Amino acid sequence: MLVVIGRIGRAHGIRGELNVQIRTDEPERRFAPGSPIICGDRTLTVEASRHHSGRLLVAFREVPDRTAAEQLHGAVLEADIDPSQSPDDPDELYDHQLVGLHVRAADETVVGMVTRVMHGPGQDALVIDAGAHEVLVPFVAALVPVVDVDAGYLQLNDVPGLLDPGAAEQVDP
Template sequence: MLVVIGRIGRAHGIRGELAVDLRTDEPERRFAPGSSVVCAGRSLTVKAARPHSGKLLVTFDQVADRTAAEHLRGQVIEADVDPAELPEDDDAFYDHQLIGLRVARRDGAHVGEVTGVLHLPAHDTLAIDAEGREILVPFVAALVPEVDIERRVLVVADVPGLLDPDAAETVTPPEGR
């Protein structure tokens, strides 16, 4: 099963090095020299990886120069993971663990079901089917305070406008503008 572990940013230097925005809590394992990843539909072998300015700079055997690296910008990097494997961190989840979870409010009221996980640059976002209407909820602790894989339920904070856009608070601009 493929699991998202990063997204390629800009090329770094002229030898094919790439800046990677991490989406894994195990970068030393997933980007270890010799490990294989999947990117843009093809398998790549990690040649080297090193931290740099809050990102990971990665070199792949198959990406020889800056031109080849620039073609990969924005692509998602995935690792092939055994479906039975669980992340080491208790607050980390693989997409397949989240998809299909029942979504409820804090009071237990049914909201819907998780149908997907979007890996956006700022943070992951849950796609939730709420009785035929898709709701996108940023997957951050303030909005998703509880995930119970065993009970197959995820709790979403009842923030005005989050689950019901019609209930969003409206801000009236100051007069004179």
């Protein structure tokens, strides 16, 4: 099972180091030396990783110089994990644990199902099949206060327009 752990940013220096936008709560585990990382149709091996000016810099064995590093800009990095594995932090979840969960409104009625997780630059969003349409819901505690993987559901707060943007309250300028 593949889980997204990062996105490659700009090249750093001339030796092939890359800035990585972290998409995992376990960067020390996922970017440890020797770790295999899936990058598109190839596997990269972490040579070294370090924090520099608030960013994670990663060197891969297969990326010898800046020219090779620049070709990877924007690529998504994934780790192959055992589907039964969970993150070390009990408050964190992998995408595959969220996909398939029933989505309940604040009044407990089932309004849809999570079909995938989108990883954006600022935050993640749940893609919810709400029957007649698809809805994107930012995956933040203010909007999704309850996630019960064992029971197979998550619950949304009652926010006007969250599931139906056309029903959002109109604000006068």
